Amino acid sequence: MLTAPLAAAPASGLLYLHGFNSGYGSPKAVLMRAACAELALPCETPQLPHRPAAALEMAAALLVSLGPRPLLVGSSMGGFLVTCLAERHGLPAVLINPAVRPARLVAEWIGEAFVNEHSGERFVVEPAHREELAALAPRRVTPERYLLLLGTADETLDPADAFALYRGARTVLHPGGDHVFGMLEHYLPAVLAHGGYRLAPGRVTAVASR
Numbered sequence: 001m002l003t004a005p006l007a008a009a010p011a012s013g014l015l016y017l018h019g020f021n022s023g024y025g026s027p028k029a030v031l032m033r034a035a036c037a038e039l040a041l042p043c044e045t046p047q048l049p050h051r052p053a054a055a056l057e058m059a060a061a062l063l064v065s066l067g068p069r070p071l072l073v074g075s076s077m078g079g080f081l082v083t084c085l086a087e088r089h090g091l092p093a094v095l096i097n098p099a100v101r102p103a104r105l106v107a108e109w110i111g112e113a114f115v116n117e118h119s120g121e122r123f124v125v126e127p128a129h130r131e132e133l134a135a136l137a138p139r140r141v142t143p144e145r146y147l148l149l150l151g152t153a154d155e156t157l158d159p160a161d162a163f164a165l166y167r168g169a170r171t172v173l174h175p176g177g178d179h180v181f182g183m184l185e186h187y188l189p190a191v192l193a194h195g196g197y198r199l200a201p202g203r204v205t206a207v208a209s210r
Contacts, residue, residue: 010196011069012070014070014072015044015085016074017046017055017059017079017082019075020077023119028096035204056081059081060085074095075096079162086146087138087141098157098166105157110125110130141166143166151173
């Protein structure tokens with residue numbers, strides 16, 4: 001079990017950003033809130049808009065409420081948005097199967113209709129989604145900011161792409177782990193340690209399996 005070294009100054013809060021068409025009620029968001037409650041750590045796990053620019057704007061606004069140096073955590077598309085924030089604000093971040101080329105990914109979905117089970121929102125992926133993602137992409141990443149959690153059997157994204165982009169970052173490769181990364185509860189101590197906190201293994205368990 002990898003445990004990242006404790007940060008010199010503990011994070012002042014935690015911001016978790018969910019993936020594409022996910023939400024506040026997702027199992028990972030629930031786990032993050034539970035872990036933060038265990039540590040009395042301020043936490044935000046917002047229901048993000050489906051448009052990337054609006055989602056990033058909402059997330060950036062929430063940083064103000066989390067103190068001077070929050071820990072950022074993001075899954076899939078949320079991992080991309082977290083990378084944007086981490087590079088802009090110089091913050092530590094944990095990425096769970098992050099989207100590395102999101103503009104290329106959503107290009108395959110243009111014209112497709114979606115329903116968000118968490119918010120009830122209905123939307124169609126438009127060319128604007130791809131254009132916004134391309135415009136938001138950081139020109140470079142700083143590997144030492146990041147802890148990567150990658151499933152080797154991710155059926156949506158190639159973990160090799162993330163490994164290459166964030167080369168030099170602390171990385172966990174979970175053998176057989178899929179895109180959902182349903183074993184996240186076992187890595188919560190490493191996630192929180194990346195923000196300077198000690199969470200005892202097994203203190204927080206999955207309260208939902210969907």
